[in-house]
Every structure is written in structure tokens, then in C-alpha cells.
Amino acid sequence: MTAPDAAELRRRTRELLAAHPPATTDRTDFLKARFDAGLAWVHYPVGLGGLDAPRSLQPVVDAGLAAADAPDNDPRRIGIGLGMAAPTILGFGTDEQKERFLRPLWVGEEVWCQLFSEPGAGSDLAALGTRAVRDGEDWVVDGQKVWTSSAHLARWAILIARTDPDVPKHRGISYFICDMTDPGVEVRPLRQITGEAEFNEVFLTGVRIPDSRRLGAVGEGWKVAQTTLMNERVSIGGSRIPREGGMIGPVARTWRERPELRTHDLHQRLLTLWVEAEVARLTGERLRQQLVAGQPGPEGSGMKLAFARLNQEISGLEVELLGDQGLLYSEWTMRRPELVDFTGRDAGYRYLRSKGNSIEGGTSEVLLNIVAERVLGLPSEPRNDKDVAWKDLSR
Numbered sequence: 001m002t003a004p005d006a007a008e009l010r011r012r013t014r015e016l017l018a019a020h021p022p023a024t025t026d027r028t029d030f031l032k033a034r035f036d037a038g039l040a041w042v043h044y045p046v047g048l049g050g051l052d053a054p055r056s057l058q059p060v061v062d063a064g065l066a067a068a069d070a071p072d073n074d075p076r077r078i079g080i081g082l083g084m085a086a087p088t089i090l091g092f093g094t095d096e097q098k099e100r101f102l103r104p105l106w107v108g109e110e111v112w113c114q115l116f117s118e119p120g121a122g123s124d125l126a127a128l129g130t131r132a133v134r135d136g137e138d139w140v141v142d143g144q145k146v147w148t149s150s151a152h153l154a155r156w157a158i159l160i161a162r163t164d165p166d167v168p169k170h171r172g173i174s175y176f177i178c179d180m181t182d183p184g185v186e187v188r189p190l191r192q193i194t195g196e197a198e199f200n201e202v203f204l205t206g207v208r209i210p211d212s213r214r215l216g217a218v219g220e221g222w223k224v225a226q227t228t229l230m231n232e233r234v235s236i237g238g239s240r241i242p243r244e245g246g247m248i249g250p251v252a253r254t255w256r257e258r259p260e261l262r263t264h265d266l267h268q269r270l271l272t273l274w275v276e277a278e279v280a281r282l283t284g285e286r287l288r289q290q291l292v293a294g295q296p297g298p299e300g301s302g303m304k305l306a307f308a309r310l311n312q313e314i315s316g317l318e319v320e321l322l323g324d325q326g327l328l329y330s331e332w333t334m335r336r337p338e339l340v341d342f343t344g345r346d347a348g349y350r351y352l353r354s355k356g357n358s359i360e361g362g363t364s365e366v367l368l369n370i371v372a373e374r375v376l377g378l379p380s381e382p383r384n385d386k387d388v389a390w391k392d393l394s395r
Contacts, residue, residue, distance in 0.1 A: 004042070004053045006060045012037060012051075013064040022070040031073055031107045034065075040106045044090065048102050073108045076339045080150055081105040081112035085158050087231045092175070092215045092224050101156070101177070113154035114232075115145040115178060115202055116225070120395065123363045125160075126169045126222060127393065130204065132161035132176065139163070139176065139214070141184075141207040147360065151187045151200035152336050154180045158228060159209075160221045165391040172390055173221035177213040184208070193352045195332040198340060232361050233300040240288065241281060247314040247350060248277040249343060254321060261321050270321075273314050280306045298374035301367040308357035308364055311342075315351040322347055 004012070020033045034040055035049045039061045044050025065072075075082055082105070089101055104110040121127040130143025141161050151157070157178040164172035178185070184207035189197030216224040244252050255262065255270060284303055319326035329348035342350055358364040372378040385393055 009060045027071045084228045085112045088228045110155040111153045113151045113157045115157045115159040117147045130161045138208045145202040148200045169390045170222045175215045175221035175224040233304040251318045301370040305367045311354040311357045315354045318347045
């Protein structure tokens with residue numbers, strides 16, 4: 001079967017709109033119809049929201065639907081599902097898992113979270129200590145996870161846990177889909193410097209996960225997790241934005257609208273950061289074009305590194321530009337938001353929230369190692385624990 005071309009995708013989009021007019025069709029019903037028509041993510045297989053078409057043709061569908069004012073699936077709210085869970089399920093899931101999870105994930109009926117980070121592992125994710133012990137057809141999971149975005153909203157979680165403590169840390173991990181409604185799952189808000197509790201701590205006590213919800217082979221969870229992590233870094237650092245989108249936009253607007261705030265030094269710094277932000281944006285476009293040929297690679301780590309540094313430097317410049325006003329913080333109410341909105345908030349929020357950009361999605365220190373070793377081909381950092389069983393590691 002020949003893959004659809006742009007003309008074919010435009011025709012299918014028109015047919016979808018004719019059969020399900022956005023103005024009179026329930027939002028969820030429209031999204032389900034779009035998924036079933038293969039127009040959700042066109043590069044996915046037929047029957048799983050796609051048409052086996054080139055990834056580069058997705059904008060053809062998106063443009064046609066946007067022109068008709070069709071609803072989207074609110075991708076910021078379900079970003080973990082779209083950017084991390086879905087490609088991992090597609091790559092390692094069984095046919096039954098793909099059929100069960102991908103449609104409600106894309107439509108947004110089921111929110112996902114990521115149970116990876118742990119308080120005792122720090123930046124060394126492979127040192128995780130959450131245990132999964134086999135009990136018949138189930139795995140019994142006990143442990144603690146941290147920095148879990150959307151855990152308070154999530155129906156499902158992608159989870160890595162240690163299934164064999166007698167082998168080196170990278171080889172004794174398995175990957176699971178965890179039901180967040182299990183009575184052994186406890187979600188506690190983790191209040192941040194912004195005053196909000198966007199993140200959570202998650203405690204797992206005797207959580208039973210059927211073996212049918214395991215992704216990949218037992219003990220190969222680290223391999224599966226690499227798919228998740230590579231996609232995560234692209235989704236964080238390489239999202240598609242227009243020129244002056246993202247953090248540089250508010251600063252540029254303030255500069256144009258408030259000439260009394262300008263100084264020569266601030267001007268030079270703004271010009272430098274504007275150029276760097278534009279370079280990062282265009283690099284992200286090139287990275288997405290490379291994705292057409294396959295899965296994301298370690299280059300996404302470089303994009304995420306740039307994203308964190310630029311956000312922190314730009315938000316710092318914005319606070320300085322605003323002078324006394326930059327010291328104000330409008331909202332300190334304890335809330336548990338559904339998404340992060342950098343550009344819709346004030347400068348104080350952007351400054352405080354951006355501090356987390358160099359931690360979430362892989363710390364900048366870890367990502368520097370990845371870029372050095374896997375992109376630049378530099379020698380690996382010495383690792384004395386590489387061949388030591390996890391149970392024998394110093395903790």
C-alpha cells in the first residue's frame with residue numbers, strides 16, 4: 001500500500017470535517033473520529049491513529065483542521081502521554097496494549113504521568129530503588145517517586161522499577177504501566193518555589209501490576225526507558241514555536257513598549273539572547289525534520305540543554321529590565337495546576353519556574369555527559385559501579 005501524499009491527506013481532512021462538522025460535533029466525539037480516520041499522528045500505523053504516512057506531512061492535516069476551527073486535544077495538558085508514553089508504547093507495547101491505551105491517550109480521556117525520578121537516586125536514574133517483585137501473574141511494587149508532573153490528574157503512569165538487585169544497576173530494571181487508581185498509590189503535593197504544587201511525590205505500597213502491563217522484556221527496562229527519555233527531551237526542548245515564541249517573546253514586547261526601561265547594556269544582552277533563541281528555534285525545526293527518518297537520538301539532549309539555559313538567562317534579563325516591578329510576584333496561592341504556562345504569567349513566575357528547567361527532564365549535568373559521549377564521541381566518564389551488583393552499591 002502506497003503511503004498517502006499531501007493531496008490525499010487534504011482530501012481525508014475535508015471528509016472528516018464534512019462528516020463531523022466542528023461547530024456541531026461534541027469535542028471528544030470529533031477527536032475520536034479524527035483518531036479513527038488516521039489523522040491524529042499520521043506517521044503512526046493504520047488503526048492506531050495514523051496512516052503510515054511521513055511524519056513531515058502532519059502539518060498538512062493540522063493546517064486544514066485549524067482553518068476549520070476544529071478542536072485540538074489540548075496537547076499541553078496531556079504532554080507526558082503524547083510525548084513520552086505514546087512513542088514508548090508504540091515501540092515496545094503488545095498489540096493489545098497499543099489498542100487499549102493509544103486512543104484514549106491521544107483523545108485526552110486518560111492523562112498520563114511519569115514515575116521515574118526518586119529521592120534516593122538523584123541524577124543517577126539507573127540507581128533507582130523502587131522494587132517490583134513477581135507474585136504469580138502480578139508484580140508487587142513498593143517504593144517512592146518524586147517530581148511527578150500531573151500525578152494528581154493521571155489515570156496511568158509509565159513506571160520503572162528494580163526487578164533484579166543482583167545484577168548491575170542498568171540491567172536489573174523493568175518497565176511497567178501503573179494504574180494510578182490502585183489503592184496502594186498515594187499522591188502528595190510537592191510545593192515549589194513558585195508557590196504551586198505542579199509536581200508531586202508518589203508513594204507505592206503493595207501496588208499490584210499485572211505482567212500484561214509490562215513493556216519490553218524483564219530486566220530490559222533501561223532500554224525501554226531510553227525511548228521515553230529521548231522523546232521527553234525533544235518534547236521539552238524542541239517544541240515547535242513561532243519566531244519570538246517562548247520566553248523571549250514577553251521580553252521583546254516589553255522592550256518595544258517600554259522605551260524608558262532601556263539601557264545600552266540591556267540592549268546588548270537582549271540582542272544576544274534573541275539571536276540565541278532564534279538559533280535554538282531553527283535547530284529545533286531541523287531536529288524535527290530528522291525525526292522523519294526515525295526515532296529521536298541524543299541530539300535532543302542538546303536542545304533540552306539550550307532550552308534550560310536560555311529560559312533562565314532570558315527570565316533573569318526580564319526581571320532586570322522591569323526594575324522594581326520585576327521584584328513583584330502576583331500570586332502565591334497553593335494550587336495544583338493542570339499545566340505550566342510560561343508566557344501567560346508574570347515575569348516573577350517565569351524567573352522562579354525556569355530554575356526547574358535545568359533539573360526536569362534530565363539534569364543539565366547528565367545531559368552534558370550525553371552530548372559529550374554520544375554526540376561528540378568523547379571518551380566516557382569513568383564509572384566504577386558499571387559492573388557492580390545494585391545491592392552492593394554504596395548508598
